[in-house]
Amino acid sequence: MFGSAKRRAARLALRPARHVRKPDMTVNSPWEASMQAHEIEAAQKRIDEATGEAVEKASKRPPEQVVRRPLHPWVVLGAAAILPGAGQVLNRMPRRALIMVFFMLLLGFLTLQLAAPGRSFVGRHAGGIFVYAIAVLDAYAVSRYRREYFMQRQRAGDM
Known part of the structure; x- marks a missing residue:
């Protein structure tokens, strides 16, 4: 040919x-x-x-896909807890990280403006803290799902 x-x-x-x-x-x-x-x-x-x-x-042949082993979920959880959006970046989802950080700042600012003057720091920034907690849980859940999927495929011999 x-x-x-x-x-x-x-x-x-x-x-x-x-x-x-x-x-x-x-x-x-x-x-x-x-x-x-x-x-x-x-x-x-x-x-x-x-x-x-x-x-x-x-x-020219189509390149072979290199399958990278996903990071351990505890590593992603630690990074997400330390720096907002870092867990999503480690999960190779930077757009999602930017969205989470944007909403964290937006809701934190809104609750700061709408909260009563005598509220605590957590009460004044409750919206941002809520989105921050959701981002940490999301990063961990996605990482754990990817790792389990990778391990099952590896055990089955697909990789």
């Missing part, structure tokens, strides 16, 4: 252009000789490009 593609590409590239002189025609001037040499070089370049493209297409 690959050999026939190379030959077809070479045949297409060898086809002379309409303006190329036939070899049996005589050359009357040095200018015509240089033009003929230029056309020969152009044809050779087309041949090289066509065969190179055919070889590149034939040699």
Whole structure:
């Protein structure tokens, strides 16, 4: 299959252009000789490009997927507890991390503005703390699910 593609590409590239002189025609001037040499070089370049493209297409194969072992859920839980959104980033979900941090800040600011002046720190920032707790639990749950899925597939021999 690959050999026939190379030959077809070479045949297409060898086809002379309409303006190329036939070899049996005589050359009357040095200018015509240089033009003929230029056309020969152009044809050779087309041949090289066509065969190179055919070889590149034939040699390209879909890359094999590398399966990375997921991080241990306790590591992800620790990172999520220390830094908001870090657990989602470790789970390779950075967009979700940004969304969680955005809502953490938004709800923390809203509860700060709406809370009574005499409330404690936790009471004034309850919205942000709530989303923070949800983000920590979400990071741990996703990590644990991925690890269990990976281990089951590994035991079954799929990997």
